[in-house]
Amino acid sequence: MNSSFSLQRVSLLIKRYFKENLKVQIIIWIVLIIAFMGSVPFNIDFTFVIYLFGFMLATSQFSIFVISSNCINYLMIPASMIEKVVSSIFICFVYYFFALASSYIIGNLISNVISSLYTHTPFSVSFDFLTLKGMKILIHKGEYYNLSIWNLMGVVSIIQACGILVQLATKPKTVLSIFAGILVILPVIFFGQHQVWKTLIWGENASVDWYDRIYSSVQTTDSTLTLLIAISLISAMLWRINYSLLSNKQL
């Protein structure tokens, strides 16, 4: 058995998380399905649900540190810290996208079945939630907007790091890290979903020159590539911080 990394132990850790958080996961799935059911027929923006779900997953990973005995239980599990971080990344990313895509399809399917029953029209289901470019999400006025996987990955990794810091660090450090986290998250969300924010803040047909100029400069291939690399590096750096934080965690 490899001393510091074993896939078997990682799978055991993932299994442990889902068995211990089964009820929470069921509730989350129900909320997601209902949200996506409503998003198509009622043209409601449920983008925030995606971020909220990411936040819940990231913080639920490390809520164990609030109670000392739970913390002992977690730290004494015979697995290396790298395995514990990898299992957490799996839950916050792989499972996160799987749950979002699946609940979107299920939500769509249910709402289409219900509406076809009332309107007597054949139902169609949207399977194009996940595309190569990113995630497509149907929001205001029945239009599709791309929600980049990179965008979400950056946001979730920041939330994950903040989640650990909230549990582990001292109060001033926590406040500082949350503030820094928000500073990083805001532009990512702000420019990642250009049209949504523009409509929300300035109205549907507003023309905001400075905002449009920054957005269009971000949209050039070079800038987008730079942004992707930057977010990937930030995510990797935050995972490394998470690893250090967990390794140095004491009671």
Next chain:
Amino acid sequence: MITIDNVEFTYKKNTQLLSGLNLELFAGHIHGLLGKNGEGKSTLLKLISGLVFPNSGVINTIGFNPIKRKPEMLREIFFLPEELPQILLTVEKYQEIYAPFYPNFNSEQFDQYLKEFEVYSKHDKLDKLSQGQKKKVLIAFGLATNTKLLLMDEPTNGLDIPSKAQFRRMVAAAITEERCLVISTHQVRDLDSLIDGIIIMEGHEIVFNEPIENITNKLLFKVSENNEKDETLIYTENTIQGFCQVCENVNNKDSRLDIELLFNAVVTDKKRIKQLFSK
């Protein structure tokens, strides 16, 4: 099995909890760790298992540096904390999830221990059980992991009287040549005829660490009707039965160890006890 060399530990700056700590524990023994509240017994267990890191000094736990928290070390340690963790699983699910982490876990032993503790249903959620029942499940699980090192912090707290006797029987039966058990407790009577070594912490340091055999060779425990004071007397306590005394065993008499009396004698006159055992 465990060596602690000149370890210092503080939780906060300027408040030293443990200083100049030296200790060696061997396999095949059950060690009782005694001390007043706040002397650092739980901290010592946490240092051994890598849950806290020493400020200076070296700790070797079954051949590993505990602060590295290597899986090879962790799978050979089971730590039972005083405050039990919140576990939202049934006993069966708990076994299903946690047992695979311990290569030497024995399911039959686990079932046997649960039976001895009169925990019959594995379908009950651990958090719905009483504190005592939950502790029994975790003690049974810890013993069934067959880890080289078993650390128990106040394991008998919350157990009823018959369960305490069962606990003693089970622990005594679970010890092997390769295994080491460290039990920290306030309730010294619970360790009666179970442990084979006593460690006493006082003033944030280890003031006494001796095997039972040595203790009864060097000390005489007796009850006297009169409070006779001679040169050999170390400690005396007035009780309903008479005066319970701890004396130097100058004539190599046999006596039954009274852990509580020993603890009080060590705490009251540690200098004399130290001198006696260093001879």
